[in-house]
Amino acid sequence: MNICFIMYPWEEIDAEHDTSLALIKECVKRGHGVAMCTPANLTIRNSVTCAYCTVIGRMDKTPSSLKAFYKKAQLREEMLPLAGFDVIFFRANPPLDPIMLNFLDSVKDDVFIMNSLQGMREANNKLYTAAFGDAHSNIIPATHVSKSKKHLLKQIKESTADKMILKPLNGFGGSGVILIERSAMSNINSLLDFYINSSDGTSNYVILQDYIEGADQGDVRILLLNGEPVGAMKRVPGSDDHRSNVSAGGSIQKHSLSKEEKALCKQIGPKLVNDGLYFVGIDVIGGKLVEVNVMSPGGITYINKVYKPKVKIEEKVIDFVESKVQDKLQAFDRRMRLRKTVEEA
Incomplete structure (x- = not known):
């Protein structure tokens, strides 16, 4: 190939x-x-x-x-x-x-x-996780997305949670993810201004999400191939950062999928495959889906390392x-044979 x-x-x-x-x-x-x-x-x-x-x-x-x-x-x-x-x-x-x-x-x-072009168009940002949440599902945390400062402030004030997560829609690797607490809200106006307003005069979408208890202990990165989990690791935040991303100073540990995490993968796997998203990384906290990475899911080398020598995800x-590719070639050969049969009839 x-x-x-x-x-x-x-x-x-x-x-x-x-x-x-x-x-x-x-x-x-x-x-x-x-x-x-x-x-x-x-x-x-x-x-x-x-x-x-x-x-x-x-x-x-x-x-x-x-x-x-x-x-x-x-x-x-x-x-x-x-x-x-x-x-x-x-x-x-x-x-x-x-x-x-x-x-x-x-x-x-x-x-x-x-992954497929249409799948990436639909799932390339953090909005895609909303496709898995509905009135009968509890697999994603309560999430608000807007570029309206007034609306986001209203959601913060109406929330009963003591903590929430604020992050840019198009961030990756943990960039721009911050924890806001009800007891320290004096800077929230300036934070929202910073996240929403760009220097070129355009405005950006911001994600506001309920904080999941236990997030301070880290999250789980699960790699899915053709809708099935093929590897996982726990990412633990560093001593002076709430983010668990390795790029932000987090460390990794072995992790066996829980019953809830297996059920989560089983629930979202068919949609991922249907959307042509064959190799995907998902981030999970407390059994809830936090993020779906379809562009450049990472973690292979870290998972291989903690499970060495049994696992080689690549x-x-x-x-x-x-x-x-073999399926595609066989389908092409079959079509050519059938076409030849018709032409020679």
Whole structure:
């Protein structure tokens, strides 16, 4: 297979912990051709959607460690047509660039894209979790989204909770997530002004969410593949930060899914698959769904580490990708055979 990873620049990769690098390494190890490009490097040449790609040279022997693989990789630059790939693996960080999706629309029928373009359009921000909550479901915390300061202040005043979480709609990696407490509300006006108002005069949506008891003990990151959990870890906040994201100083621990967490995965899995969201990271606190990451879900290297040597999630992910490509090829061959039968009739 030939696989193109649309992601962040190679030089920004964390050579010890990067999930994208783990997936790339597994592809190279299996002999697949691998190229990478950033969303900004998509282009159209002679009416063909292409990308300025960084191509990884094939290796006779793939180093066992991520760090050694990153150091040894031989790279070259080349413009390549996207329809020539078997797979496009989307791994760019939020926020989602809608123009980039327009480029990919032209090849979506030729290439298997992980995750689907329509699925990413629907689920690329934190609003997607609202799709899983209704009057008969209690799997998400009470959530309010608005760019109206007046409305958000009203929700805070009417809430009976002592604590709430405030965060930007398009944040990731724990950026901008703060805890607000009823006993210290003197700065709430200035905080909302800061989150809502941009320097260019535009306004931003803000999420206000009920605080879940036990959140100070950390959250659980669960990776789902084709709607099924394939790995999980508990993320524990550092001593001087309420956020549990590893990028914010949190630490990781082994975690076995609880009965409630298994039920949660079973409930949301079918919708994820139906939306073409095959590789997803969800964050769970106290059995409640807090966030869904469909663009660049991370955690593979950390989960592998705490469950070493039993777990290698990247192998399961690439197995799945290979199976989807094989299904696509078999469907194409069958269609050609049937077409030939009709033409020869």
